[in-house]
Amino acid sequence: xxxxxxPIKSEVLKITDESSNIKTFTLKPVEKFSFVTGQFIELSLDxxxxxxxxxxxxxxxxxxxDVTIMKAxxxxxxxxQLKKGALVGIRGPYGKGYPIEEMxxxxxxxxxxxxxxxxxxxxxxxxxxxxxxFKKIILCYGAKSPEDIIYxxxxxxWNKIKKLDILRSVDKCPVGVWKESxxxxxxxxxxxxxxxxxxVSIVCGPPIxxxxxxxxxxxxxxxxxxxxxxxxKNMSCGLGKCGHCQLGxxxxxxxxxxxxxxxxxxxxxxxx
Amino acid sequence: xxxxxxxxxxxxxxxxxxxxxYNVFSLFKQGDAVPTGRQADYNYAMxxxxxxxxxxxxxxxxxxxxxxxxxxxxxxxxxxNKKKPQMIVGVKACELAHLRILxxxxxxxEYKDPVYEEARKNTVLISADCTSAKDCCFxxxxxxxxxxxxxxxxxxxxxxxxxxxxxxxxxxxxxxxxNGLLFQPAVDxxxxxxxKSRVKVNELVLKINKDFNFAKVLGExxxxxxxxxWKDVTKECxxxxxxxxxCSTCYCFLIGEQKNFEKFRLWxxxxxxxxxxxAGGANPRPTKEKRYKNLYSCKFDYRRQNFGFYxxxxxxxxxxxxxxxxxxxxxxxxxxxxx
Numbered sequence: 001x002x003x004x005x006x007p008i009k010s011e012v013l014k015i016t017d018e019s020s021n022i023k024t025f026t027l028k029p030v031e032k033f034s035f036v037t038g039q040f041i042e043l044s045l046d047x048x049x050x051x052x053x054x055x056x057x058x059x060x061x062x063x064x065x066d067v068t069i070m071k072a073x074x075x076x077x078x079x080x081q082l083k084k085g086a087l088v089g090i091r092g093p094y095g096k097g098y099p100i101e102e103m104x105x106x107x108x109x110x111x112x113x114x115x116x117x118x119x120x121x122x123x124x125x126x127x128x129x130x131x132x133x134f135k136k137i138i139l140c141y142g143a144k145s146p147e148d149i150i151y152x153x154x155x156x157x158w159n160k161i162k163k164l165d166i167l168r169s170v171d172k173c174p175v176g177v178w179k180e181s182x183x184x185x186x187x188x189x190x191x192x193x194x195x196x197x198x199x200v201s202i203v204c205g206p207p208i209x210x211x212x213x214x215x216x217x218x219x220x221x222x223x224x225x226x227x228x229x230x231x232x233k234n235m236s237c238g239l240g241k242c243g244h245c246q247l248g249x250x251x252x253x254x255x256x257x258x259x260x261x262x263x264x265x266x267x268x269x270x271x272x
Numbered sequence: 273x274x275x276x277x278x279x280x281x282x283x284x285x286x287x288x289x290x291x292x293x294y295n296v297f298s299l300f301k302q303g304d305a306v307p308t309g310r311q312a313d314y315n316y317a318m319x320x321x322x323x324x325x326x327x328x329x330x331x332x333x334x335x336x337x338x339x340x341x342x343x344x345x346x347x348x349x350x351x352x353n354k355k356k357p358q359m360i361v362g363v364k365a366c367e368l369a370h371l372r373i374l375x376x377x378x379x380x381x382e383y384k385d386p387v388y389e390e391a392r393k394n395t396v397l398i399s400a401d402c403t404s405a406k407d408c409c410f411x412x413x414x415x416x417x418x419x420x421x422x423x424x425x426x427x428x429x430x431x432x433x434x435x436x437x438x439x440x441x442x443x444x445x446x447x448x449x450x451n452g453l454l455f456q457p458a459v460d461x462x463x464x465x466x467x468k469s470r471v472k473v474n475e476l477v478l479k480i481n482k483d484f485n486f487a488k489v490l491g492e493x494x495x496x497x498x499x500x501x502w503k504d505v506t507k508e509c510x511x512x513x514x515x516x517x518x519c520s521t522c523y524c525f526l527i528g529e530q531k532n533f534e535k536f537r538l539w540x541x542x543x544x545x546x547x548x549x550x551a552g553g554a555n556p557r558p559t560k561e562k563r564y565k566n567l568y569s570c571k572f573d574y575r576r577q578n579f580g581f582y583x584x585x586x587x588x589x590x591x592x593x594x595x596x597x598x599x600x601x602x603x604x605x606x607x608x609x610x611x
Binding site: 001004005006007009016042045046047048049050051070072073074076089150207223232233234236237239240241242244245246247248249254268271272 | 349351377378382383504523524525527532535542548556557569570571574577580
C-alpha cells in the first residue's frame, strides 16, 4: 500500500509571473492526479520543505495543475527561485472542496482578495465549465494596486463571458491609472447586483479581508450557512493527524478548508 | 475474559521465554535520575537474561510516556523501517487510555498513519494494576481507574507471591496457551485479594485528590474566555513544552523534508510560539496564555467532541515535569470555582 506521506513527483512545465511577488507554476505530475475545486495539496521542495496550496487551475484540466504562489516565507521564497524543468512533489488532494452541486440554479457571488484569487480561479473556471447550471456569477476582486492584480490577461477573457459580472477594486493607486473602483474590496459588494434570496457567497483572501467580507455579507442579509469561507491555517500533514491546523474542534485540512460561516462563527482564533 | 494465576517464579520463566521472540521492554527502578524530593521513578529497558532478576512491574506508571514506543520523539516516516515485534510489560491503566486517544488520532478518520499502525500491530501489551499512586496521579477523578479495563493483551493483578492474569485479546490468549504449563487456574481467593487491592489504590488516588474539585468544569467551563485566569496561571510558565512532550495524548508532530523527497517527523507542541503560525506571519495563538488555554480546550473540549472521551487520563506527568510547578488539577479547580 502506498505510504500516505508519499508525494507524486511533478515537473515544473511553465512559470508565469503574476505580480512582483506572485507566480503561477504549471506542474505536470508523473501520475494521474485529480482534485475537486477548493481542495488543497501539499507541495514539497526536495530537502527543503513542504507547504499547503490550493490549485488555481480548473479540475477539468487534467494533464497539468496550476499552483499560484505568493512569496511569504521560507518555502515560498525557495519556490520562487525554481526554474522550468525542476521537480517538485505533490501530495493530496486534501480536505473538502466547494459543494458545487449545492450552488446549481443559484447566483454565485465570489469575493476575493489578493492571492486569495488563486483558489477562486479554480472555482470560477469550474463554474464557467458548467455555466448553464448557474443563474449568474458575480466576481468581486480586490488587490492592493493595479500591479498586484493577478491573472491580468485572463480577466480580459472572463469579461466576455455572459452571465459573469466582474467588479474589481484596488486599495490605492495614482490618479488616472485605474478606471475601476478604488477602495477595499468589500465596497464592491454595494455595487454588485444579485438576488439575495437565491444567492450564495464564496470568500477567499487574507484573514482581515475574510473577516470584514463575512461581516459585510451578513449585513447584506446573507444567512451564515450561505457564506462559504476558505480558511487558511498551518496545514502540514493534510491528513488530520499532525494537529497544526486546529480550528476549534475541527482540523482545517480534513474538515475544511472550505467552511460555511455558521459552522465556525463562534470559534476563538477564527480570524487570527 | 479468561482469568488465570501465575506465581512469581513462573512469571520470570514466562518473560525469559519471550526474550528473543520479541524485543521485550519492561520496567526497572531508575535511581540516580530521580530529581531531589520527588518520588521514585521507573524506566523501560530492554529485557535480557542478565537483567531479568531486576525487572519490576512498578507501583505506578514510569515518567517516560508510552507514546515513545509507537510515536517516538523523532522518526523517519517516508520510507519507514519495519520494527521487530515488541512486548511492553508493566503498562498502566492511564497509558492504555493514552493509547485509546492515539489510536483515535492516528488510525481513525479517512487515513491511517502507516508508521504508527505498523508499530501498534507489532506490539504485545502486558499491563498491570497500580499498587500505589504518585502524588500527581488523578486517574480516578477523571473517568479512569488505577487498574486496566480495556486495551491490553494480558493484564496482571499483583497479589501475594504471584499474579491474577486477565487475558483479553487473541494475542494474549496465544501467549498464555503457548506457555500453558506456567499458568494455573485462578481461585476465588486470588481474585478477592486482587479486588481488595484495587479498591485500596482507588481510595488512595481519591484521597490524594481530595482538595481538588473539577468534576463539573470539564467540557463547558473550559470554553469561557477567562483571559485573566489564563494570564495568572501562566505567569511562571517558561514555555519549555515539557508538559506536552511527556503527555501521551499529545500527538502533534512536525514534518521535515530530507533529500530524495524523504520525510521524518518530530514531536511538536501547541505551547511553542511558532506552532500554528502561517507563512506571512499570522498566528492564531500569539501569546502564551492563549496557547496554554488551547491545551485545555484540546484535551477537555475538542477531543471530547471528536472521540467521546477526554484527552487527559490523569497520569500526572505534566505536573511532575513542570519547572514552574503548574498543576493541571489546581488550574481545573480554579476554573470550576470561577476564581
